[in-house]
Amino acid sequence: MSVVVAHPRRARRRLEHRLLGVVRSPRFARWSSWVAFLVVWQLSIPLLPTLLLPTPAEVGEFMWDEIRGDTVAPQTVYEAFGVSLVRLSIGLAIAFAIGIPIGLLMGLSKKATWFGHDFVVVGLAMPSLVWALIAAMWFGFGNTAPLVTVVLAAVMFVVINIAEGVRNVPKDLLDMGTAYDVERRDVIRHVVFPSLMPFFFAALRYALANAWKGLVLAELFASTNGAGWMIKFWYDAHRAQGIIGYALFFILFALLIERLVFGRLSARVFRWRPQAGALPRPEPVTAKGGN
Amino acid sequence: MGTISVHNLRKEFVTADATVVALENVSFEVSGHEFVSVVGPSGCGKSTLLNILSGIETPTAGGIDITEGERVARLGYVFQAARLLPWRSVIDNLLFVQDSRDEAARERCRRYLEMVELGHTAKSYPGQLSGGMQQRVGIARAFSIEPDVLLMDEPFSHLDAITSRTLRRELHAMWDATGKTVLFVTHDVSEAVELSTRILLFAKGGRLQGDIPVDLPFPRDGASDEVALAKAELLRKFESLDLVAT
Numbered sequence: 459m460s461v462v463v464a465h466p467r468r469a470r471r472r473l474e475h476r477l478l479g480v481v482r483s484p485r486f487a488r489w490s491s492w493v494a495f496l497v498v499w500q501l502s503i504p505l506l507p508t509l510l511l512p513t514p515a516e517v518g519e520f521m522w523d524e525i526r527g528d529t530v531a532p533q534t535v536y537e538a539f540g541v542s543l544v545r546l547s548i549g550l551a552i553a554f555a556i557g558i559p560i561g562l563l564m565g566l567s568k569k570a571t572w573f574g575h576d577f578v579v580v581g582l583a584m585p586s587l588v589w590a591l592i593a594a595m596w597f598g599f600g601n602t603a604p605l606v607t608v609v610l611a612a613v614m615f616v617v618i619n620i621a622e623g624v625r626n627v628p629k630d631l632l633d634m635g636t637a638y639d640v641e642r643r644d645v646i647r648h649v650v651f652p653s654l655m656p657f658f659f660a661a662l663r664y665a666l667a668n669a670w671k672g673l674v675l676a677e678l679f680a681s682t683n684g685a686g687w688m689i690k691f692w693y694d695a696h697r698a699q700g701i702i703g704y705a706l707f708f709i710l711f712a713l714l715i716e717r718l719v720f721g722r723l724s725a726r727v728f729r730w731r732p733q734a735g736a737l738p739r740p741e742p743v744t745a746k747g748g749n
Numbered sequence: 750m751g752t753i754s755v756h757n758l759r760k761e762f763v764t765a766d767a768t769v770v771a772l773e774n775v776s777f778e779v780s781g782h783e784f785v786s787v788v789g790p791s792g793c794g795k796s797t798l799l800n801i802l803s804g805i806e807t808p809t810a811g812g813i814d815i816t817e818g819e820r821v822a823r824l825g826y827v828f829q830a831a832r833l834l835p836w837r838s839v840i841d842n843l844l845f846v847q848d849s850r851d852e853a854a855r856e857r858c859r860r861y862l863e864m865v866e867l868g869h870t871a872k873s874y875p876g877q878l879s880g881g882m883q884q885r886v887g888i889a890r891a892f893s894i895e896p897d898v899l900l901m902d903e904p905f906s907h908l909d910a911i912t913s914r915t916l917r918r919e920l921h922a923m924w925d926a927t928g929k930t931v932l933f934v935t936h937d938v939s940e941a942v943e944l945s946t947r948i949l950l951f952a953k954g955g956r957l958q959g960d961i962p963v964d965l966p967f968p969r970d971g972a973s974d975e976v977a978l979a980k981a982e983l984l985r986k987f988e989s990l991d992l993v994a995t
Contacts, residue, residue: 630832637803637826638846638894648845652836730836732876 512699520699521706531691531700533683535707542685545601546666546673549608553665556609557616561661564617565624574617581614586672594680603680604673611672612665619664623657624650655727663720670712685711751815751822751897751930752780753802758811760797760955771797772955775811779947784924784931786941788983789951795934797955799826799900802932817897825891825929827901831883833875839886840871843893861889865919881912888916892923899924901933905940914971917944921968938987942979943969950986959986 480486496514503513512520524535533541563570564578589610593603627650635645677686685704692700760772771794779785787795800806802813803826815822833842843858844850862868865885867878875883884904891899904920905913921944924931935941941948942963950959961983969976 630828630830631834633800633805634826634828634832636805637824637900639804639824640846644845648834648837652834655836730874730876732874 510696510698512702517699517702517706520697520703524703524707530695531688533688535688535704538683538685538688539707539711541683542604542673542677545604545677545684546608546669549605549673550612550662550665550669552605553609553612553669554616554661557613557661557665558620561617561620562624564621571621578614578618581610582618584610586611586668587675589672590675590679593676597680599680599682601681604676604684604686607672607676608669612669615664615668616661619657619661620654623654626657627653659720659724659727666715667712670708674708750781750928751817752778753898753930753932754778754814754816755798755802756812756814758798758801758813759809760794760801760806761809770955772801772808775955775957777949777957777960779930779932781930782928783947784921784933784945785947785949786945787932787934787949787951788936788938788941790953791936793951793953794955795936795951796829796902798951799902799932799934803900815898822897823894825894825896825899827884827887827891827899827904829903829906831875831880831887833883833886833890835875838872838874839867839878842875842886843890846890846894848894857895858889858893861893862886864892864923865889881908881916884908885916885919888920888923892927892929895927896929899929899931901931903935906935906937913940918968920944925967938980938983939971939976942976942983943971948983961986 499514503511523529527534527536529535560574564574565571586607590603590607593606593610597603597606631649631653632645635649673684674686674689677684678690681687685708689701689704692698692704755778756776758772758775759770762769762771775794775798787798789795797806801808802815803824815824817823833839834845837845839862840855840858843862844854847854847858859868859871862871865888867882867885867889870878870882870886875886878886884907888904891901901920905916908916917940933941933944942965945963948959948961948963949957950961952958963979965975965979
């Protein structure tokens with residue numbers, strides 16, 4: 459029977475090599491930047507001439523209480539985000555229902571492009587704050603102002619992306635459909651719609667990001683509930699950890715939507731895209747493979 | 750087997766600066782089990798001719814008839830690049846051009862994929878295949894609709910020499926087995942001589958300058974003396990005809 463004994467020096471070198479690998483990895487750099495940020499934040503609080511900036515620990519404690527439903531606010535974090543999510547979903551659905559036909563028209567017709575171009579540019583350049591203030595003035599408190607703000611903040615992102623998508627439908631594939639006399643509805647279903655998909659996703663991402671900012675502002679000015687209104691509540695209560703905590707909830711919410719909705723949906727819709735660095739399928743070797 | 754009749758065909762493209770004549774008074778007929786190559790320098794209207802025949806472009810003047818007996822012939826088209834739908838699987842790309850997508854059509858598509866030795870890739874996406882494999886899918890797609898006439902636009906020009914040689918052999922075997930009428934565009938004289946029963950010579954300005962039968966037995970070996978002689982003969986004709994003058 460033979461016994462293999464690991465050389466201690468070689469084992470130590472292997473461990474050092476592995477540790478060096480971890481320290482040099484991009485993930486380590488990313489995590490250490492967050493740790494450094496939190497440490498600097500925690501240590502700098504006693505040095506600052508204000509009592510209104512909370513420590514990371516206080517913010518964490520506030521967020522944990524909110525997650526447990528232990529809050530002094532009239533709404534829990536779940537109720538607040540639930541209300542906002544409903545407004546966001548309905549507003550985005552309306553924005554897409556309006557934006558897609560206009561985008562298709564502008565993509566197909568040069569005259570429609572010239573007609574709508576300036577309004578699209580103005581819509582894209584307009585800060586969400588302005589839409590929120592205008593909607594608050596028009597509709598007062600309630601659901602309408604936040605909904606209108608979401609629609610106005612999102613619709614031009616839908617129009618511009620869909621129009622661009624229509625202009626980028628591959629002509630060579632349309633010609634192939636013509637050459638093979640494929641029915642128009644099949645060309646629309648199998649060529650036009652799939653080639654619009656990247657633009658549809660871009661529209662969804664930009665529209666969502668802008669609409670979300672607009673919604674928060676509209677709820678702040680013209681609502682008595684929702685995630686935006688909760689920020690105002692904690693501002694009025696002079697609780698900075700509430701404002702920062704809700705800002706972090708916004709970030710978590712956005713990340714969840716990105717991971718759970720967009721990430722999964724785009725992985726499914728674009729599963730045909732070759733993975734970076736993937737090689738083509740090899741051909742099987744056959745007896746008549748030679749030339 | 751179909752018949753292509755082209756009468757006094759003219760095609761011009763009008764740009765902001767000028768009017769470019771792509772085809773000028775072109776007339777010819779191809780019918781039966783013929784493999785006719787269209788040869789000429791770049792810009793002589795070869796691809797435009799196929800685009801008009803397939804309905805992608807409309808002629809400025811003249812007419813075309815593509816028939817099979819009394820009815821309009823079915824057309825298959827193999828493009829320079831495969832033009833596959835990247836978001837559909839290989840088998841779905843073939844099904845896309847079928848009149849119906851029933852089990853018979855699916856079976857036919859599988860059979861033609863097997864003929865180009867790509868049966869194992871039916872569920873793959875085009876992006877997972879090499880350029881040569883994609884072009885073979887394009888050929889299988891054209892044959893899968895069981896066309897009367899097959900149009901091919903420099904289908905092997907983007908491929909390496911070995912792959913294009915293999916595909917030429919496969920194509921020729923399929924043409925031989927199925928008896929289609931083929932109109933094959935190429936700028937490669939060797940390819941035309943190896944594959945064709947007839948060669949149409951086009952000059953710049955889109956004029957048809959010659960209609961030359963190739964009376965050599967199949968299969969033709971590109972390295973044989975008789976094919977080399979035929980190529981030399983054809984090249985002499987190229988020089989004698991004013992092919993590059995506009």
